[in-house]
Amino acid sequence: MMKQKKCIIIGAGIGGLATAVRMAARNYSVIVLEKNNRPGGKIHQIQRDGFRFDTGPSLFTLPNLVTELLDLGSDSSGSKFRFKKLKNVCRYFYDDGTTINVPENPTDFAKEIEKKTGEPAENILNYLKTASDRYLSSADLFIFNSLKNIISSARKKQPGELMPLLKVKPLRTMHNENQRIFRSPQVIQIFDRYATYNGSSPYKASSMLNMIAHLEHNEGAFFPEKGMYSIVEAVYQKALSLGVEFKFEKKVTGLTSKDGRITKVIADEEEFNADLVISDMDVNTFYRDSGRRLKMPRSVRKPSLSSSALIFYWGMRRSFPQLDVHNILFSSDYAGEFRSIFKEHQLFDDPTVYIFISSKIVESDAPKGQENWFVMINAPSTDQAGMQDSVDKARRKIIEKIQRTLKFDPQPDILFEEVATPQTIETNTGSWKGALYGNNSNSIWSAFLRHQNKSKEFGNLFFTGGSVHPGGGIPLCLASAAIVEKEIEQL
Numbered sequence: 387m388m389k390q391k392k393c394i395i396i397g398a399g400i401g402g403l404a405t406a407v408r409m410a411a412r413n414y415s416v417i418v419l420e421k422n423n424r425p426g427g428k429i430h431q432i433q434r435d436g437f438r439f440d441t442g443p444s445l446f447t448l449p450n451l452v453t454e455l456l457d458l459g460s461d462s463s464g465s466k467f468r469f470k471k472l473k474n475v476c477r478y479f480y481d482d483g484t485t486i487n488v489p490e491n492p493t494d495f496a497k498e499i500e501k502k503t504g505e506p507a508e509n510i511l512n513y514l515k516t517a518s519d520r521y522l523s524s525a526d527l528f529i530f531n532s533l534k535n536i537i538s539s540a541r542k543k544q545p546g547e548l549m550p551l552l553k554v555k556p557l558r559t560m561h562n563e564n565q566r567i568f569r570s571p572q573v574i575q576i577f578d579r580y581a582t583y584n585g586s587s588p589y590k591a592s593s594m595l596n597m598i599a600h601l602e603h604n605e606g607a608f609f610p611e612k613g614m615y616s617i618v619e620a621v622y623q624k625a626l627s628l629g630v631e632f633k634f635e636k637k638v639t640g641l642t643s644k645d646g647r648i649t650k651v652i653a654d655e656e657e658f659n660a661d662l663v664i665s666d667m668d669v670n671t672f673y674r675d676s677g678r679r680l681k682m683p684r685s686v687r688k689p690s691l692s693s694s695a696l697i698f699y700w701g702m703r704r705s706f707p708q709l710d711v712h713n714i715l716f717s718s719d720y721a722g723e724f725r726s727i728f729k730e731h732q733l734f735d736d737p738t739v740y741i742f743i744s745s746k747i748v749e750s751d752a753p754k755g756q757e758n759w760f761v762m763i764n765a766p767s768t769d770q771a772g773m774q775d776s777v778d779k780a781r782r783k784i785i786e787k788i789q790r791t792l793k794f795d796p797q798p799d800i801l802f803e804e805v806a807t808p809q810t811i812e813t814n815t816g817s818w819k820g821a822l823y824g825n826n827s828n829s830i831w832s833a834f835l836r837h838q839n840k841s842k843e844f845g846n847l848f849f850t851g852g853s854v855h856p857g858g859g860i861p862l863c864l865a866s867a868a869i870v871e872k873e874i875e876q877l
Contacts, residue, residue, distance in 0.1 A: 420636065438744075503572050531869065532838065533855050715787055
């Protein structure tokens with residue numbers, strides 16, 4: 387019987403878990419080394435006093451990527467993972483009292499926009515059609531494909547298939563394009579917001595990223611029946627069923643190499659022989675903490691980091707019918723907010739506030755009649771944003787924002803509070819300086835400069851997760867795992 391090749395995966399984030407499943411399904415002997423005492427990486431949960439909070443990603447799109455992963459191998463479990471499509475994708479609140487709901491149907495969304503802002507519904511539908519065309523033309527080139535194969539893959543396309551991409555003006559920013567298309571500042575702000583999905587600024591990121599809106603509005607937003615952490619639990623159980631071995635509380639401290647290949651991974655003085663090594667660590671942290679002097683690519687030597695976050699988890703005494711699962715309280719100065727984060731590296735005085743309440747759809751996430759609030763603002767990925775005086779000031783500004791926009795004071799209803807800062811995010815997840823997505827996309831070249839999935843220095847070293855190609859967020863992390871599998875196939 388042929389000896390199984392040994393695959394060592396560093397990190398049990400969603401990218402590492404997905405890669406473990408894929409490699410085990412290909413009959414590799416897989417060991418996952420994770421510095422924490424549980425799987426999930428940025429996807430974690432807090433349970434306290436009858437409340438449960440998802441602590442990381444809260445939006446779930448392209449659920450088929452999860453079910454397809456769970457169906458790999460002989461034990462098909464994709465059908466056991468259940469999720470719902472949200473009838474209302476999001477609810478937007480503005481300082482002037484305007485509230486905009488986002489129904490799942492794009493036509494209904496366009497009608498809501500026209501009713502609330504006067505922006506013609508036709509403009510919304512045309513915009514979403516363009517976003518769809520761009521996504522469908524580019525997904526298999528840029529998202530589900532390695533960077534090195536983009537040009538060769540594009541040559542195989544028919545000219546008509548690439549036409550939506552040829553119409554893109556990449557030197558135009560997201561905001562510039564949205565400003566040309568829409569006349570309502572409120573609508574511009576809605577579509578500018580999608581830059582934050584990879585921790586970037588709409589005033590710097592390329593207009594190509596406007597296609598992100600397609601996933602939420604055309605494909606739909608979903609939610610797992612048991613919350614976001616159930617995605618991790620499902621993939622983790624799948625990996626175990628395929629024979630993957632997990633070693634928790636094992637921090638990788640070194641690598642041994644020979645003849646251009648990694649031969650051993652060292653974790654807390656224990657050595658693991660390896661035929662393949664796949665890192666799911668934040669790539670900026672990997673190069674700095676792997677215990678040997680690796681050749682850093684320029685994007686790592688001088689990283690242009692994405693935004694981080696400051697998050698308050700509030701157990702709320704009562705329910706708030708005016709709020710939905712996903713809620714955005716927009717800043718009255720969006721340009722100033724992004725300037726503060728990326729140029730001044732400071733928290734903004736009038737931040738956009740995101741309130742995520744999973745108990746609106748998963749009733750068991752909070753005691754009856756109460757709610758679990760995940761309250762987040764964008765923060766710079768610097769050590770200073772986690773200082774206590776900054777946290778206290780931000781909390782006051784959030785309270786003021788809620789009072790001004792929603793017309794009530796949440797403070798008397800907060801039963802308890804837990805906080806995540808850029809510092810704690812870095813400590814708990816290994817994200818360099820708390821940057822949620824590795825490097826940002828504040829440049830036309832950002833996508834092409836993102837760290838590739840295969841090492842140029844070592845023939846058996848690969849990278850997955852949100853800090854490398856194709857980017858952050860659950861769908862892109864799952865895509866990175868599929869890309870790594872294809873790269874390994876070609877060895």
